[in-house]
Amino acid sequence: MSALTDLLAFQRETEALGQIMGRLGWDQETMMPRGAADQRAEEMAALEAVLHSRRTDPRLGDWLAAAETETEAEEAQLREIARSYARNARIPARLATDLAALTSRAQGIWAEARAADDFAAFAPTLDQVIALKREEAALLAEDDGTLYDALLQDYEPGATAAGMAAMFDAMRPRLVTLRDAALAADPAPTLSGTFDDAGQLALSEKLATAFGYDQSMGRIDLAVHPFSSGSGADVRITTRVAPTDPFNCFYSTIHEVGHATYEQAVDPAYRLTAIGRGASMGVHESQSRIYENQLGRSRAFTGWLYDQMVAQFGDFGLDGPDAFYRAVNRLTQGYIRTEADEVQYNLHVMLRFDLERALVSGDLSVADLPGAWNDRFASDFGVAVDKPSNGVLQDVHWSVGLFGYFPTYALGNLYAGCLFDAMKSAVPGWEDALAEGDATPATDWLRQALQQHGALRLPSDTIEAATGSKPSAEPLLDYLETKFSDLYNL
Known part of the structure; x- marks a missing residue:
């Protein structure tokens, strides 16, 4: 041999x-x-x-x-x-x-x-x-590297803290300007009432199917913090339910389905090999975020979802698909990263990125962490944190040692912006299909262009091969400004 x-x-x-x-x-x-x-x-x-x-x-x-x-x-x-x-x-x-x-x-x-x-x-x-x-x-750590850079390699090979910080510095001004303008505008409608757990989970199953999750090789369970686990022929996801917030369940499910279908779509010849998984956490996050946001929160798909919710729960107080679309995409000053709107999500990531770098370097002690979190949150979001579960205790990541993971969420958003830009040009009729609850044209393009290749290529090369261009923040920022300017009449 x-x-x-x-x-x-x-x-x-x-x-x-x-x-x-x-x-x-x-x-x-x-x-x-x-x-x-x-x-x-x-x-x-x-x-x-x-x-x-x-x-x-x-x-x-x-x-x-x-x-x-x-x-x-x-x-x-x-x-x-x-x-x-x-x-x-x-x-x-x-x-x-x-x-x-x-x-x-x-x-x-x-x-x-x-x-x-x-x-x-x-x-x-x-x-x-x-x-x-x-x-x-x-x-x-390499001789010329930092402790944080050494940990970052587990999630995004080739990335550096300096590079991530520069990316965040370039993104922040446009995000903050857009956020402030939207918050100053007339607010979007909100969902009210209660939605039973069984109904949420039944609709969650439909959403998973609509986005191509093969449950003959997976399952959906409940967890405190939704996640996806496994690869190849056994890829499992979790979601969570909240009686007054079904969007939490629905969009957690779509998000984790993005992760899971990536793993299910990798070329079967690569299963149980070193490349039989996603190329990096940033690339992985690009799949969950494009499923959740550019596709799942689009006007076309929310029109279909509105009809499904009416069928499942009856009248729930929103006057038609347009009001529902605005409610799904409502920009609000919430505490929780996983529930944040598209504009502010990356600002939540930036906070964690800076704090965990300080923890790893020794510049911030655990004893001082809650105060540092609360001060930074008040500065960034203008809201005082009311309790630890809405602040420093909301994420599971640090408990399981995932230092260096958080910035890949923002990188995934950036990658998703690039992919969505390319997909719109390559897939005619994707919106018409989404309006019927069918994400197949869009997800098939993602499978062919990116998912089937697993870790065949390095992360940035994976995105460039799929889109024809080097990764850039511009498509994401342009998409956000167009979408939320329309939503809030800016």
């Missing part, structure tokens, strides 16, 4: 074990009994020890040196395996298992602290998570 054959067979088993670990994480957030938390942490640590051993196996270096490739896909797999091997080889097994066990326990501690609005109950655990992540970052 050749070195390439041995390497890819070994990697396939590693990928399969990684999927099993992901399934344990899914179970922990959806079905695991609360009393199992400590045992699950031990299970996760044990499996992480096995995975770390495989990812640092010395044979990987030998196989990589000797392997000869014949196809673009084989070359890409070697690129990804080599990158993983180089990073994991720097991390001692003790640190890898300690992180797996701690973040497994921390997730439950965060959830209880959030429910009780008690940051102090979570703070000691967050301190421990940050200490381990800083240790990891110090081992991974």
Whole structure:
């Protein structure tokens, strides 16, 4: 057998074990009994020890040196395996298992602290998570890089904090100007009343189907913080329900379906390989955001959704599809990132990006984090945070060690703007189909242009190959200004 054959067979088993670990994480957030938390942490640590051993196996270096490739896909797999091997080889097994066990326990501690609005109950655990992540970052950091840059590579290979900061600085003025103008205009109508959980979940199933989610290879469950998990033939999503806010359920579902259908659409030949997944979290987020926003919140699709809601819930106080479209896209000064309108969403991300960089660098302590969050939120949004669950405790990410993840949300929005610009030109009739509740023309284009290729290409190359242009913030900002100027008669 050749070195390439041995390497890819070994990697396939590693990928399969990684999927099993992901399934344990899914179970922990959806079905695991609360009393199992400590045992699950031990299970996760044990499996992480096995995975770390495989990812640092010395044979990987030998196989990589000797392997000869014949196809673009084989070359890409070697690129990804080599990158993983180089990073994991720097991390001692003790640190890898300690992180797996701690973040497994921390997730439950965060959830209880959030429910009780008690940051102090979570703070000691967050301190421990940050200490381990800083240790990891110090081992991974290049000579000319920062600790944060080292962590960022897990989510957006090739990106830097300086590059992200420059992108945010360029985007912020137009976003703030648009936000302030819209808030000064006559407000959009709001949804009122209560909407039963069963009705929300029934319509959520229709939405998942409309956007192409194959439930023969997936399922929809409930979680505190919606997420997507898995790849290939087993990709699961979660959503959440709120009696007075069905949009939370509907658009969480569409968002996670964007993630899930990306994974389901990757070329089956790539399954359980190093390229059998999304190219990066930024590219992944581009799929969830274009499904949720440019498609799901479009005038065409909300017209269909209005009819579905009337059929499901009866009269709910909005006078027709136009009022419903304006309510879906209502710009408001809310606390929660996942519920933020398209204009302000990136401002929520910028806040987290700056705070987590300061936490990783040591410039901000966990004890001072709530005050720093509240001060920054009041400055950016003009609203005082009323409780931790609406502020520093609202996101699960830091509890599970995802430092460097947040900026990829904004990058995903930028990528989505580029993709939407290209899709509109390439797909005639996409709006007519959406008006009938059929996203297929749009999602088929995304599958062909981007999703089927998985991680074959590097992130920015993935977007450029799909759109024909290098990524830029201009299409997103132009789209937002056009849409919200129309909505608010600016």
